[in-house]
Amino acid sequence: MPDLRHERFAQVLVDYSTSVGEGDLVLIESTPLARPLVTALYRRVVQAGGHPEVRIGVDGAVEALLAGGNDEQLGWISPRLRGDAKEANVRIAIEADSNTRGLTGIDPGRQAVFARSRAHLRDMTMERAAAGELRRVVTAFPTNASAQDAEMSLADYEDFVYRAGFLDEDDPVASWQALGQELARLAEWLGTKKELRVVTEGTDLTVGVDGRTWVPCDGKENFPDGEVFTGPVETSVEGHVRFSFPAPHGGRLVRDIELRFEGGEVVEAHASEGEDFLREMLAMDEGARRLGEFAFGMNDSVQEFTGHTLFDEKLGGTVHMALGKAYPESGGKNESALHWDLVCDLRGESEVHADGELVYRNGEFLPDLF
Amino acid sequence: MTDARISRLADLIVDYSLELQPGQVFRIDALDAASPLTLAFYHSAIRAGAFPFFSVGLEGTLEMLLEHGTNEQIEYIAPQQWEEIEEIDAIATIWSEANTRALSRVDPAHHANYLAAQRRLHNRRWERIAAGEMRWCGTLFPTNAHAQDAAMSLSSYEDFVYSACHVDTGEAAEHWRLVAASLRARAESLGSVKELSIVGPDTDLRVGVEGRTWIAADGRYNMPDGEVFTSPIENATEGEIRYTFPAIYHGREVEDIRLRFEGGRVVHAEAARGDDYLNILLAMDDGARILGEVAFGLNYEIDRFTRNILFDEKIGGTMHLALGSAFSQAGGSNISGLHWDMICDLREDGEVYADGELIWQAGRFLHEPVPAPAAVEAAELA
Numbered sequence: 001m002p003d004l005r006h007e008r009f010a011q012v013l014v015d016y017s018t019s020v021g022e023g024d025l026v027l028i029e030s031t032p033l034a035r036p037l038v039t040a041l042y043r044r045v046v047q048a049g050g051h052p053e054v055r056i057g058v059d060g061a062v063e064a065l066l067a068g069g070n071d072e073q074l075g076w077i078s079p080r081l082r083g084d085a086k087e088a089n090v091r092i093a094i095e096a097d098s099n100t101r102g103l104t105g106i107d108p109g110r111q112a113v114f115a116r117s118r119a120h121l122r123d124m125t126m127e128r129a130a131a132g133e134l135r136r137v138v139t140a141f142p143t144n145a146s147a148q149d150a151e152m153s154l155a156d157y158e159d160f161v162y163r164a165g166f167l168d169e170d171d172p173v174a175s176w177q178a179l180g181q182e183l184a185r186l187a188e189w190l191g192t193k194k195e196l197r198v199v200t201e202g203t204d205l206t207v208g209v210d211g212r213t214w215v216p217c218d219g220k221e222n223f224p225d226g227e228v229f230t231g232p233v234e235t236s237v238e239g240h241v242r243f244s245f246p247a248p249h250g251g252r253l254v255r256d257i258e259l260r261f262e263g264g265e266v267v268e269a270h271a272s273e274g275e276d277f278l279r280e281m282l283a284m285d286e287g288a289r290r291l292g293e294f295a296f297g298m299n300d301s302v303q304e305f306t307g308h309t310l311f312d313e314k315l316g317g318t319v320h321m322a323l324g325k326a327y328p329e330s331g332g333k334n335e336s337a338l339h340w341d342l343v344c345d346l347r348g349e350s351e352v353h354a355d356g357e358l359v360y361r362n363g364e365f366l367p368d369l370f
Numbered sequence: 371m372t373d374a375r376i377s378r379l380a381d382l383i384v385d386y387s388l389e390l391q392p393g394q395v396f397r398i399d400a401l402d403a404a405s406p407l408t409l410a411f412y413h414s415a416i417r418a419g420a421f422p423f424f425s426v427g428l429e430g431t432l433e434m435l436l437e438h439g440t441n442e443q444i445e446y447i448a449p450q451q452w453e454e455i456e457e458i459d460a461i462a463t464i465w466s467e468a469n470t471r472a473l474s475r476v477d478p479a480h481h482a483n484y485l486a487a488q489r490r491l492h493n494r495r496w497e498r499i500a501a502g503e504m505r506w507c508g509t510l511f512p513t514n515a516h517a518q519d520a521a522m523s524l525s526s527y528e529d530f531v532y533s534a535c536h537v538d539t540g541e542a543a544e545h546w547r548l549v550a551a552s553l554r555a556r557a558e559s560l561g562s563v564k565e566l567s568i569v570g571p572d573t574d575l576r577v578g579v580e581g582r583t584w585i586a587a588d589g590r591y592n593m594p595d596g597e598v599f600t601s602p603i604e605n606a607t608e609g610e611i612r613y614t615f616p617a618i619y620h621g622r623e624v625e626d627i628r629l630r631f632e633g634g635r636v637v638h639a640e641a642a643r644g645d646d647y648l649n650i651l652l653a654m655d656d657g658a659r660i661l662g663e664v665a666f667g668l669n670y671e672i673d674r675f676t677r678n679i680l681f682d683e684k685i686g687g688t689m690h691l692a693l694g695s696a697f698s699q700a701g702g703s704n705i706s707g708l709h710w711d712m713i714c715d716l717r718e719d720g721e722v723y724a725d726g727e728l729i730w731q732a733g734r735f736l737h738e739p740v741p742a743p744a745a746v747e748a749a750e751l752a
Contacts (some may be wrong), residue, residue: 014531025448025449032402032428035402035428035430038428038431039428039430039431042428042431042434042435043434043438046434046438046439046443047434047438049440049444050441050443051443051448052431052435053448054428054431055426056402056426056427056428057424057426058405058408058409058412058424058426059405059409060412061409061412061424064409064412064413064416065412065416068413068416068417069416070419072393073416073419073420073421076421077396078421078423079395079423079450079453079454079457079458080397080424080450080454082425082426082450083448083449083450083451083453083454084450086450087448087449105410176631277562294652307403365733
């Protein structure tokens with residue numbers, strides 16, 4: 001008897017998020033830990049007439065490469081990675097780590113080499129997605145490692161994950177569509193604004209968004225979802241920001257990141273833990289010091305910080321901004337091998353002003369704006 | 371605590387079997403149950419300066435495809451697989467199942483369609499191997515499923531597997547170099563034979579091998595290894611054979627197979643159990659009724675039947691004759707989606723004649739082959 005939650009999860013991802021149809025080449029990418037979901041997805045894709053291909057990662061391999069590989073090995077792209085980037089119509093990526101800190105001991109400079117060598121594949125994926133040749137969704141399967149980061153039991157964390165995706169509701173798709181409509185109205189309204197200013201403890205940051213497109217996210221590219229994002233004007237960001245949530249990236253964690261921007265560029269960066277890694281990431285390439293994304297988290301079913309970006313950035317009452325690569329569909333032009341989402345909690349004493357007008361206070365947009 | 375034998379097995383295959391060179395593209399094919407060996411291969415390949423990547427599947431998906439898929443889905447091959455096969459310098463395949471009978475209830479016709487479609491890719495792989503453009507080696511990672519088939523505990527089965535591969539100690543590569551020299555001498559001496567005659571209980575079979583090349587299976591393509599084989603002349607097999615061990619194909623067991631050959635083709639086939647499956651596989655394509663391989667099993671440390679062809683075909687004192695695709699490097703030309711090794715135990719009553727002369731009795735060759743120069747060299751080095 002298949003587990004009904006996995007069946008429902010698979011159904012939403014295949015039917016709603018990626019609309020798998022006849023003849024689609026569908027990659028299901030994960031680790032052995034996500035077996036129940038991968039299995040349910042595989043069956044659902046076959047039933048939808050698609051061609052499922054499973055890509056299972058091997059625990060410890062990235063560490064082995066980063067720790068023991070020479071520069072040429074580090075930068076090498078396998079024919080599998082290249083072929084998949086070129087040929088797949090649908091990609092369903094399921095994060096399912098056995099250890100979210102497994103790369104803490106790795107030289108960050110080598111991680112930067114690794115990321116740079118793969119950036120063109122990510123860019124190709126983004127371009128194919130923007131051109132409508134590829135539908136891709138990133139999701140997460142609850143594991144003990146993620147539960148541990150969230151300081152929860154696995155059972156509680158599973159409930160959290162399924163609730164965040166509205167999978168505990170009778171008709172999850174209807175809820176996603178309803179949220180999608182609300183976010184579309186918000187995106188349209190934000191599209192009329194030229195400049196946003198975020199003010200909270202340790203933060204006073206202005207971000208230019210004139211002429212950029214705000215994109216509502218309703219469970220089709222991330223699952224769970226619930227945000228609106230854009231790509232800020234590259235030279236416009238001014239001021240300072242403190243990211244209250246710890247920022248996981250590349251198999252490690254950086255805490256209490258503080259950045260100061262001038263003319264769109266990071267000119268000062270501090271962290272209470274992982275500052276070396278932060279500096280290495282900022283030095284990855286020219287675009288790594290600029291924002292590629294600015295977004296509002298709007299999913300009210302995510303109410304607690306869990307140390308997993310996919311969820312934290314959706315948390316209702318937060319904003320997040322990403323250093324590095326911009327999404328082409330937002331009008332953002334920043335290029336980088338980096339895309340690192342950093343989340344700032346606004347549920348405490350905080351304000352957002354749009355073109356000088358107060359529009360958001362203590363984690364919520366003021367009523368009747370859009 | 372990591373089992374040191376796992377990394378020794380990976381090192382043996384990377385260094386000895388595949389002779390992986392810096393800069394070579396190396397694919398590791400496995401199922402998720404083989405993770406410790408899969409990772410050990412990755413480490414070995416990185417150390418060797420190669421470019422490793424994975425093709426790891428999840429146990430349980432193939433049966434879903436065969437159960438729920440249309441023919442179009444079952445026969446589908448992703449386009450990037452064709453590009454990939456041209457770029458690879460070496461592949462290691464790790465067999466490692468969590469349930470060796472997972473396909474038992476799948477419609478055999480669906481399975482045959484799947485295999486026939488995969489054959490095109492498979493053929494291209496073997497073309498490149500035969501042309502010396504690519505290396506391949508298959509091995510096994512012990513799981514409870516394989517141990518259960520062998521009627522052993524997992525830890526006894528691990529001992530069986532690793533000792534058959536000689537990775538109990540750090541001297542594995544030296545051991546296989548000596549085995550290789552002795553097998554090559556045997557292959558060379560069989561090269562002058564025109565016809566083999568195999569005689570045993572309910573068995574009297576003549577197999578033409580004139581002009582074919584005997585190949586020493588010395589651990590380059592399989593680990594463990596230990597056989598000499600060739601591909602018989604396609605239209606020359608005559609007579610009858612009874613296979614004493616059950617023959618297993620993709621998880622299904624067929625017991626007590628009897629075949630009658632005329633002009634190289636199976637003209638009658640029956641089995642005490644699994645008769646339907648046997649006949650469906652024989653009907654897969656034209657080449658499925660023709661022998662693609664004849665071989666002597668010569669690894670005397672594999673002394674028992676464990677329901678796994680990787681080991682069973684090498685049991686010292688047995689012969690196996692495979693229906694289906696032949697080895698072009700042996701001079702064979704039979705093409706088929708099938709390659710089904712069936713094993714005949716000759717350890718008690720069997721006799722083999724080469725052009726009328728008795729050369730094998732009760733599971734042993736009667737005479738040592740004249741050692742080839744390479745064998746002398748290796749023995750002296752040791």
